[in-house]
Amino acid sequence: MTLKAIVLLSGGLDSTTTLAMAKSLGYDLFAISFNYGQRHKIELERAKTVAREIQTKEHRIINIDLRQFGGSALTDDIDVPTHRGNEEMSTSIPITYVPARNTIFLSYALAYAEVIQCNNIFIGVTSVDYSGYPDCRPEFITAFEILANLATKAGVEGMDRIKIHTPLIRMTKAEIIKEGLDLGIDYGLTHSCYDPNEAGLACGNCDSCLLRLKGFKKLGVEDPLKYY
């Protein structure tokens, strides 16, 4: 019997690579994406395309409204910081941080896992080339895994333990891209920008674009994505 895997999929470079890695491990794929009032809605279109290309068995898009809390440049009318002419990225928690985002996303993934009886959840967080969000750290993931096994029927009925897989956690952006290219990903289908223009083109200047471009540059490969 093929094992099921739930994969959190934003349509970005990291989550797309994670999806392809889960596929290469032989899992049946169940992708979950979130419409959370993000300003870059093109994400969800890319997530759908990627889910189709990598042959997920099911792709659920969950509507949640984090805007009702406010507090982030990714969902509110706060300017996304750019770094034109300034290669330094911020080291403190950036304004693009969305309160408790990964906690909420993983909670929904856990509900989905219980319903389809799946014990494997994949999330493409990385603690190397990342934006400094607290809920991307390995210790956060470990804590969530412990919680997941206490929160659910799995924890009390002797079923197999729920495992949170983070295949990218120790990889640099260049290593992630190399892995994805080896698995045949067309990164032209993905999307990473926090502040795309009306036509959906990436800015090339937000934290996320800078990390992505740096990764491709280090690898000596051209990013197939178009920037404005």
Add this chain to the structure above:
Amino acid sequence: MTLKAIVLLSGGLDSTTTLAMAKSLGYDLFAISFNYGQRHKIELERAKTVAREIQTKEHRIINIDLRQFGGSALTDDIDVPTHRGNEEMSTSIPITYVPARNTIFLSYALAYAEVIQCNNIFIGVTSVDYSGYPDCRPEFITAFEILANLATKAGVEGMDRIKIHTPLIRMTKAEIIKEGLDLGIDYGLTHSCYDPNEAGLACGNCDSCLLRLKGFKKLGVEDPLKYY
């Protein structure tokens, strides 16, 4: 400066008592309720009434759709089990369990806490007279508290730790009711039934009604609630 407390409020007996207890401890109250496709929508009306009566500073109602996952008698078209003529309650996890519900609810409370800069979250779970849900156990709450402090800015910026308060966790239903009556709660405003009729009257036969009635009976006090 008065400390803020976020209180998860369903409008039921337990969460209403929790709200009154937080009030009596001197906190400024911020209540959060969830419209999660539950069949007993009267809950939310009672939550609003209770929030007003106990003078919360703010009451947010979050729309989330757990029905998109299915799997519970509380949100799906599955019959809620009753116990007419049978005093025994089920000891395994009941069909009224909603997948990952408290994990999702606490995640939203955590997002709210980050935005309003509040370190105290109250939830009225109890592991004594309860329905056997895994996400009501003390070890689940402890795991969530650890997670909360890793998930948020609090965890990395040296702010005060987030605390998940569970004042009811070791109390019997009768003790909870006694505490609430001492604090002046009108339990006629609350609502506990999983399967109310069209007029909003409680059934008196679901797990939740049975626990409530047993608590009042043990205390020798009449439940002011009307049953059909």
